[in-house]
Amino acid sequence: DAGVIQSPRHEVTEMGQEVTLRCKPISGHDYLFWYRQTMMRGLELLIYFNNNVPIDDSGMPEDRFSAKMPNASFSTLKIQPSEPRDSAVYFCASSAGTGVPHEQYFGPGTRLTVT
């Protein structure tokens, strides 16, 4: 199993630009999570999906952030327009088990720097 795949691994962009982060979950997993990690706030859940449907987006910081999951093997997190305070490591994770808690497996993360 290839594990959770994220791209790009590093992204440097200028303030105001659109940023798109990508994630491929583990095959067969029906939950997908987007997290953000910063020194100040630690690991925060932004949004999670079950069977491609967003379940809880209460962690999405503001309207500049949006996430989609068009199919079971692909999800995107988009920031438009980006701001320097969005600089962070963004992780995607997936887990299996409808209705039953199961352990989450994390991708390698995307380190985003907004200048």
Add this chain to the structure above:
Amino acid sequence: GIQVEQSPPDLILQEGANSTLRCNFSDSVNNLQWFHQNPWGQLINLFYIPSGTKQNGRLSATTVATERYSLLYISSSQTTDSGVYFCAVGPGGGYQKVTFGTGTKLQVIP
């Protein structure tokens, strides 16, 4: 939401020493995981342990759900154990959201 507190925040060990990391949580949980974030930033699953005791090599974990805490034991520590250890907890019951603690930063020195 559930509050998660980890202790100690920082820990320095001599190689070969043992340690215990603690995770306290404020409400009943049905989902608890321990992770190790290595110096390269990768989050590695250690244990899925909402209750009971598990062991994997030099690592073991115990969760006492009724008393709302979990412990991670590291024996005969090695320099490769360095990094940050997180616990993540959630209510379960079909709701998959978990809350991460602030972590314990461990440094093992030769």
